[in-house]
Structure formats: structure tokens, C-alpha cells
Amino acid sequence: MKRETSPHPERILDCRGLHCAWPGGALALEDVDLTMRRGERVALIGPNGAGKSTLLRALIGLVPFEGEIHVEGLALRKSTLRDIRLRIGLVFQHPDDQLFSPSIAEDVAFGPAAMGLSADEVTERVREALDTTGLGEMAARNPLELSYGERRRAAIATVLSMRPVLLAMDEPSSNLDPAHRRRLIRWLQEQTDLTLLLATHDLDMAAETCTRAVLLSRRIVADGPIRDILADRALLERHDLEPPLGMQGMRYYET
Numbered sequence: 258m259k260r261e262t263s264p265h266p267e268r269i270l271d272c273r274g275l276h277c278a279w280p281g282g283a284l285a286l287e288d289v290d291l292t293m294r295r296g297e298r299v300a301l302i303g304p305n306g307a308g309k310s311t312l313l314r315a316l317i318g319l320v321p322f323e324g325e326i327h328v329e330g331l332a333l334r335k336s337t338l339r340d341i342r343l344r345i346g347l348v349f350q351h352p353d354d355q356l357f358s359p360s361i362a363e364d365v366a367f368g369p370a371a372m373g374l375s376a377d378e379v380t381e382r383v384r385e386a387l388d389t390t391g392l393g394e395m396a397a398r399n400p401l402e403l404s405y406g407e408r409r410r411a412a413i414a415t416v417l418s419m420r421p422v423l424l425a426m427d428e429p430s431s432n433l434d435p436a437h438r439r440r441l442i443r444w445l446q447e448q449t450d451l452t453l454l455l456a457t458h459d460l461d462m463a464a465e466t467c468t469r470a471v472l473l474s475r476r477i478v479a480d481g482p483i484r485d486i487l488a489d490r491a492l493l494e495r496h497d498l499e500p501p502l503g504m505q506g507m508r509y510y511e512t
């Protein structure tokens with residue numbers, strides 16, 4: 258019988274020996290070990306094709322994998338998929354993959370309603386998620402009418418309304434203009450209760466929102482305080498990354 262519970266249930270996330278191969282393709286992830294504790298803020302960095310999106314998708318059972326994934330001590334299996342997806346909120350890279358209802362409020366209500374919560378509880382969660390993302394005034398709007406930045410926030414709201422234990426975001430700053438990107442960074446800084454896994458090659462944003470960095474290049478090649486990893490120019494360059502432009506005088510999340 259396979260082990261269903263993690264030996265470290267206090268860990269929000271516990272990946273052991275993860276291998277992922279796309280059908281007919283090369284190995285996208287090789288022997289990945291990654292653990293996260295409640296309240297940690299981890300930037301998953303790496304060049305294009307490093308496996309960042311594959312890893313996030315594997316966490317919610319969208320990609321076949323070998324190895325073990327535990328979320329709050331619960332092993333990811335077919336039988337636990339629903340429970341795992343209640344715990345991990347994944348914001349996809351493209352908001353249009355997450356929005357499909359005629360109004361933002363309906364999109365944000367979809368998850369909580371599918372959980373079988375009461376109408377009052379669903380309403381409360383929608384209000385909370387829209388307030389948190391600054392979309393309170395836009396509840397009735399059709400996502401198709403919104404700007405890209407607003408759609409990104411709406412996609413985040415659809416995940417927050419599930420009150421996930423882990424918020425995972427795939428390239429959240431991609432396609433945002435500087436003002437919307439700055440707004441997203443401020444929002445992430447304000448959400449001090451989050452447990453955050455942020456896949457990005459925007460290293461400046463990573464530094465401003467996360468305390469730990471995991472450098473992925475099919476395998477995990479570095480894992481540690483984000484200041485140390487971003488200061489290691491040789492390490493970054495070996496993996497086709499550049500030290501953040503704002504490295505001089507950069508405001509890190511902790512400070």
C-alpha cells in the first residue's frame with residue numbers, strides 16, 4: 258500500500274524525487290525535491306523551458322509525474338485530487354485560461370459554489386476576493402471588457418475565493434505594463450499571510466515579493482535566501498539569467 262500521509266505534515270508542500278516527462282518529449286523535471294512551510298514566499302526562477310510551469314501544473318495533477326507530492330501531509334493521487342485542488346490555488350500564466358463566465362462575480366463564485374458552500378458563504382468569499390484584488394466595483398462586468406491587468410486580478414480573485422493554503426502563480430508579471438506590474442508587486446507585498454510560490458523570470462519582482470529562491474533548470478540547481486542567489490552572478494549566468502537590473506539599492510521583500 259502506498260504511503261498517503263507525509264512524514265512532515267507541518268509542511269504545506271513536500272515534493273520528493275519528482276520526475277516529469279511530457280508525452281513523447283524530453284524530461285521536463287528531474288529528481289526535484291521541494292518543501293515549503295506555511296508562510297514561506299518562494300520564487301521559482303529559471304530560464305525559458307526550465308520546467309517552472311510544468312512543476313506548478315504537476316502540483317495540481319495536470320501533468321503526470323513520478324515521485325511524491327504531499328500537500329499539508331496529503332499525498333497527491335487520483336483519489337485526493339479534489340482535496341489537493343482545494344488547497345493549492347494556481348493562477349495560470351494567461352488569465353483567459355481562468356475566466357469563462359459572463360461576469361467577474363460569477364467567475365469568482367464558481368469555485369466556492371462547486372465546493373458546496375452555502376449561498377451566504379459564497380457571497381462572502383466573492384466579496385472578500387474582489388475587495389482584496391481591488392475589483393469590488395467591477396463585480397458585474399464581463400471579463401472580456403476588462404484590461405489585461407484587470408483580467409489578471411480577476412484570475413487571482415477566482416483562486417483567492419477558494420482560500421487556498423498555497424497560492425501558486427505562473428509568470429504573474431508577464432504582459433503587464435509597468436504600472437500594473439508595480440501594482441501587482443505592491444499587492445503581493447501587502448498579502449503578508451500568504452504562502453506563495455511564484456514562478457517567474459522577472460527577478461526584480463521575485464526579489465521584491467519573495468524571501469527564498471529556488472533556481473530550476475530541469476533540476477533544482479540552487480535553493481536558498483533570495484538575496485544570496487540573486488547576488489551570485491556566475492550562477493545566474495550559467496543558467497541564462499541575469500542579475501536583476503535593480504540589484505543596486507534593490508528593495509528586498511524582507512527589508
Ligand SMILES: Nc1ncnc2c1ncn2[C@@H]1O[C@H](COP(=O)(O)OP(=O)(O)O)[C@@H](O)[C@H]1O
Pocket residue numbers: 279280282283284285303304305306307308309310311312
Ligand atoms: N504541453 C506540453 N507538451 C509537451 N512538452 C511540453 C509542454 N509544455 C512544456 N513542455 C516542455 O517541457 C519543458 C519545460 O517547459 P515549461 O515547464 O513550460 O518551462 P518554463 O515554464 O520554465 O518556461 C520544455 O522543454 C517544454 O518544451
Ligand SMILES: [Mg+2]
Pocket residue numbers: 309310311427428
Ligand atoms: Mg512557464
